[in-house]
Amino acid sequence: MAAQPSTSTPTGAGATASSSASTSANNNHDGTPQSASAKALPVRDKDSFNKMQVERYVARDWQHSIAMKDAQAKFEKDMEQMRDKIDDYSILKNQRMFFPPSKLYGEGYRGYGNGYTDIDPRMRAPFPAQVIYPSQKPRPGKRQSHPLRWKKKDLKKQAEMHEELVPIRIDVDWEKIKLRDTFTWNLHDRVIPAELFAQHLVEDIGIPLDQANKPVLDQVIHQMRDQLNDFYPLVFSEEDALDPELPYSAYKNDEMRILIKLNVTVGQHTLVDQFEWDINNPLNSPEDFAATMARDLSLSGEFTTAIAHSIREQCQLFTRSLYSVGHPFDGRPVEDPDLINAFLPSPLTSVFRPQQQAKDYAPYLYELSDADLDRNEVIFSREQRRQKRSINRRGGPQLPDLKERQRTIRTLLVSSVLPGAAPNMEETTLYKRVAGAPTTRKRPGARDGEISDSDSSDDSGPDSPGVSQLGGGTARTRGLRGAASAAQQRITNLGRSETPEASVIHHHETRRNLNRFGGRETRDETEEPSQLIVTLKVSKDKLRRLLQNPRARVTPSGSQTPSTPAHTRIPSVAAPASSMPPPSTPASNSQALPAKLGTPLPQGQIGRQPAPPPVAGQPPPPAPPPPEWLKDCLQQLKNTYTYDNFEGMMKYSAVNPTTEMPVPVPAGSQPPEGVRWMFLPRIRCLDCPGKLYTPGPEMTAGNFEVHLRNKQHRQKVDAREGKDTAPPASTATS
Numbered sequence: 001m002a003a004q005p006s007t008s009t010p011t012g013a014g015a016t017a018s019s020s021a022s023t024s025a026n027n028n029h030d031g032t033p034q035s036a037s038a039k040a041l042p043v044r045d046k047d048s049f050n051k052m053q054v055e056r057y058v059a060r061d062w063q064h065s066i067a068m069k070d071a072q073a074k075f076e077k078d079m080e081q082m083r084d085k086i087d088d089y090s091i092l093k094n095q096r097m098f099f100p101p102s103k104l105y106g107e108g109y110r111g112y113g114n115g116y117t118d119i120d121p122r123m124r125a126p127f128p129a130q131v132i133y134p135s136q137k138p139r140p141g142k143r144q145s146h147p148l149r150w151k152k153k154d155l156k157k158q159a160e161m162h163e164e165l166v167p168i169r170i171d172v173d174w175e176k177i178k179l180r181d182t183f184t185w186n187l188h189d190r191v192i193p194a195e196l197f198a199q200h201l202v203e204d205i206g207i208p209l210d211q212a213n214k215p216v217l218d219q220v221i222h223q224m225r226d227q228l229n230d231f232y233p234l235v236f237s238e239e240d241a242l243d244p245e246l247p248y249s250a251y252k253n254d255e256m257r258i259l260i261k262l263n264v265t266v267g268q269h270t271l272v273d274q275f276e277w278d279i280n281n282p283l284n285s286p287e288d289f290a291a292t293m294a295r296d297l298s299l300s301g302e303f304t305t306a307i308a309h310s311i312r313e314q315c316q317l318f319t320r321s322l323y324s325v326g327h328p329f330d331g332r333p334v335e336d337p338d339l340i341n342a343f344l345p346s347p348l349t350s351v352f353r354p355q356q357q358a359k360d361y362a363p364y365l366y367e368l369s370d371a372d373l374d375r376n377e378v379i380f381s382r383e384q385r386r387q388k389r390s391i392n393r394r395g396g397p398q399l400p401d402l403k404e405r406q407r408t409i410r411t412l413l414v415s416s417v418l419p420g421a422a423p424n425m426e427e428t429t430l431y432k433r434v435a436g437a438p439t440t441r442k443r444p445g446a447r448d449g450e451i452s453d454s455d456s457s458d459d460s461g462p463d464s465p466g467v468s469q470l471g472g473g474t475a476r477t478r479g480l481r482g483a484a485s486a487a488q489q490r491i492t493n494l495g496r497s498e499t500p501e502a503s504v505i506h507h508h509e510t511r512r513n514l515n516r517f518g519g520r521e522t523r524d525e526t527e528e529p530s531q532l533i534v535t536l537k538v539s540k541d542k543l544r545r546l547l548q549n550p551r552a553r554v555t556p557s558g559s560q561t562p563s564t565p566a567h568t569r570i571p572s573v574a575a576p577a578s579s580m581p582p583p584s585t586p587a588s589n590s591q592a593l594p595a596k597l598g599t600p601l602p603q604g605q606i607g608r609q610p611a612p613p614p615v616a617g618q619p620p621p622p623a624p625p626p627p628e629w630l631k632d633c634l635q636q637l638k639n640t641y642t643y644d645n646f647e648g649m650m651k652y653s654a655v656n657p658t659t660e661m662p663v664p665v666p667a668g669s670q671p672p673e674g675v676r677w678m679f680l681p682r683i684r685c686l687d688c689p690g691k692l693y694t695p696g697p698e699m700t701a702g703n704f705e706v707h708l709r710n711k712q713h714r715q716k717v718d719a720r721e722g723k724d725t726a727p728p729a730s731t732a733t734s
Helices: 013-030 046-098 101-105 152-159 194-205 211-229 286-297 301-324 337-342 370-392 465-471 475-492 502-513 540-548 586-591 628-640 702-708 711-721 729-733
Strands: 165-174 177-186 257-266 269-278 364-367 408-410 646-655 676-685
Touching (some): 165 301, 177 211, 177 301, 177 408, 257 301, 286 301, 301 408
Antiparallel strands (some): 257 269, 269 364, 646 676
């Protein structure tokens, strides 16, 4: 090893020489002469230098040896501590299941309300507090579905894949649950499994994930997989022009315009609209269009997704048809004649639509009542069954019906935050309504919004309560009801023509339509007997009048004919020949003529006419003109009270079939069961709004003349005319 020069202080003679040199240097500052011996420096020999180097090497070796021993001791100590930690963690891992948390982590702070760690949750006192670890914490809403987890690398792969949205329609009808929803699903989704999405969907709607509701979850998963497997993507071709001299439109036509029809019901609001859509344009985005439309109409997010789904669903309907006919998707025109008729004509001759069709292409948003929702539900169920029957009847592969567009009805969510959500579970329409339940606002006796037995025809209504009670019952009593109605009609039509009338035909059609109840078609399982014995209950007063005068039969005024002996014609003003109405049946003529029956009609009902029952969601039927005798009486009063404004009208009223008296029906409420609807003659005073007056007595307007003489009425007429408008006393008396 080569010796290195040392920078340390020399020992022995070297140190003495250095000290002497330093002293002589200090004494030389005062200018005194120095001796020659003092100026001579000592010389270090080789032996002394080697000795110094050896001593230095030995000292450094000892220091290095001590440092190595200290490092080795520290390393062994650290390794021992590491082994102890490994042993502790091994024991903790293997024995953790056998020890409660208090022995592993300690009992913690026991004061200031801090309870024990290992407390049985069933123990309430004296340990009310309990520590719940994150793994034991229940999920919000007590959800049982598995949480959604994904990895960043999976999201990165998913972001690089093409997005192909598939319209999915869920329609589950199982026992009391009716789940309906629509959404779009990415065909190339590799992050979210369909089973996990179905679990979250069912729980979001409000159906618990238990064994009792497992069929609902299975149907949702099955319908999703079926529609994903049956999806046909549309192919967009991008080709260069074959002839650079000719335009692309000279030999190809890529435009495939279809008519999109929207009918979306979310809660009590229904959106109806139609517009044109080009399915062969890759730049058309149903989601962007739906968002813009919902923003313009101020609709909730439920409508946004429903509109986008409806557009994609109808586009998929035409795409599937193009696949079925073997269309090459290369810009050629469609050759199938049925598909040509289904597509809109192209190219367009003008971009402006005729003014007559403008209102047909405008959106309509209206709100439905509970009765309208029930009726809408029944119609929707019938359309679905009809579509299923038409599909099942097809023998081979045929084109789908391009004219049938499914309506969208979505089951609402229960939320107090989301706009358009239901406040409670009853308004979500998730559970079916039981027929006859108190919550149902449907009129008793009305079936699926159709005309009931009691309202089908006023001409053939029963006079005795015994026959009216036959209106109810099941399919086994249908023959009895039909025979009773036929017998009652036969008794009414004695002495009349046997030619069937329009009201009778309508009555039979109504009875045929009434075989459908609750959206289900019923059929007679028992054979109807050819003959039935019907007992009619007649009151004592009516029986006494029939025995005294057999020719004066008790029948409604609408069923009298000119050939009936008990009918007396009232003279009326002759109309000119040019205004003669078209010929009609004797029954229709007799309805407009007042009749003096064997049983007099109640006050104010002379000249009444039968009316159809009201239909939910539609305005009342138009009223017919008042009878001629009322017009004549009002004209006579007009000649006397020249300054008064009044007119005759026919009021749409409900009549009790037993007492023949009007039944008050408040606005917005359902009429009582078994009432009949009539147009009753009334008089309206334009100076006293809000009041209707009953004519009488008999076929006069004397009761209304009392109102014309009223002091308050005269004051209103005088204030309107600005002068005294009272007629002369002699004229008013006469």
